[in-house]
Amino acid sequence: MTGARRLLLLGGTGEARRLATRLGSPDPAGTERIEIVYSLAGRVREPALPPSCQIRIGGFGGAAGLADYLRAERIDAVVDATHPFAATMTTHAAQAARATGVPLLVLRRSSWREQPGDDWRRVPSLAGAVALLDRFVLPGPRPHSDPAPRVFLTTGRTDLALFAGLHRPWFLARSVEPPTGPVPPRLTVILDRGPFDVAGETALLRRHRVDVLVTKNSGGTMTAAKLAAARDLGLPVVMVDRPPLPPGVAAVDDVDAAVAWVAPPWPR
Template sequence: MHVLILGGTTEARALAEALHPWTRVTSSLAGRVARPRLPVGEVRVGGFGGAEGLADWLRAHHVDAVIDATHPFARTMSFNAARAAATAHVPLLALRRPGWVPVEGDRWHSVASLEEAAAALPGLGAERVFLTTGRMGLAAFAACPQWFLVRSVDAPAPPMPARTEVLLDRGPFTLPGERALLSRHRVDLLVTKDSGGAATAPKLQAAREAGVPVLIVRRPPVPEGVPVATTVEEAAAWVQAKDTAGTRRGVSTRP
């Protein structure tokens, strides 16, 4: 059985490791990070050329199942995966870590996009913003007069806000470290995406303890009709079930 895993997330790497001992795994990385953490098994880097290109790749490489384990905000890739899997008649599963849930003491404000987040800044009275939405979306804040602390794995490129300090760092992050960061830079607003997961969650607790409000961008929905697993174990069990069904029929797991 040949499984294609889309994405360089923590969950994608863990799934590749879980599947690798008993099935062929190819992990596809977008190539946006200069030095990505590579999973076990076969690895390819770069795009496919849209949904049609991905469908062709699935056929050419005899892929039996696809796991969309991309970042929860990789909307284009997720929809291309859904279209390609349907075209090539290959089973598709989305692996999505659960989103964050506010708890008592949180001061969250929810928006649908980075553009809405930028428009909301004046109403929140923010002057010093900790921006953790990644380096690809800074253009939405380019015209904002506030001071921004931007944290990303690789250095961002213009356009970006005029008053920006860049912090190059990669999670997981610690609670003491996030507390110190908010205090040192006198942050009065945290802007983030609802990425979920534990690696970057300490910033939310640090903001809660400091009374710093959080402007959180809601994640886009999974394409309609695509089943969702919320853990690596669920995704591995789905693949194993597909593999077992194919073995019993004596044919490929592809319908």
């Protein structure tokens, strides 16, 4: 092959930025020069961006639009390093890869695993979390007089609308940017960006008298401290399981393995 190979990196995570930085360094893993197109959905106004990449912001227009883009831009391979819950994007990437014959790798950090002392209530989806919270009853004495559960909701601002119909619980939500659209009627929002530590998360849960934590099983270290804080305080955690990957898709869980996959020859 002559000239630089072109890699479409579907990003937006810390792993995506680290991979882009590694691949943009001189001679990563013995590869020839790689032109990286770093693609973001555009949901955050000021995203953290890697150096030495062509940046693309916005959607592709579904699987067919992504397939057209791969052909038009002469993309040689795709790495999907989007959020573990970006199921629609991953499905579209798998469909576009099959349609064009362009090799695809999914980079997903490992899931969190339940530890001794944890009290996880696992649900298969956000809809399952909504249903569980609607009837949630905490055992034992309450640290406050509110008869409804006080919920720390950390599933992301775009998911708040799913909980807007719940009038009984009180919600504390944290996001990088203010939420838009419908939100629960009893809601307090904190604007903040990780990483967070256990001491800070413990203080936050105590200050707001939180009864239950709701989170997606995103994995990683940026926001894992809330799980340790909930464990230390004996709080239950409603844990939303990850959506499954499309069948037949190659996947790795660390940046080193993704760099090795990019090393020539790329799979076909």
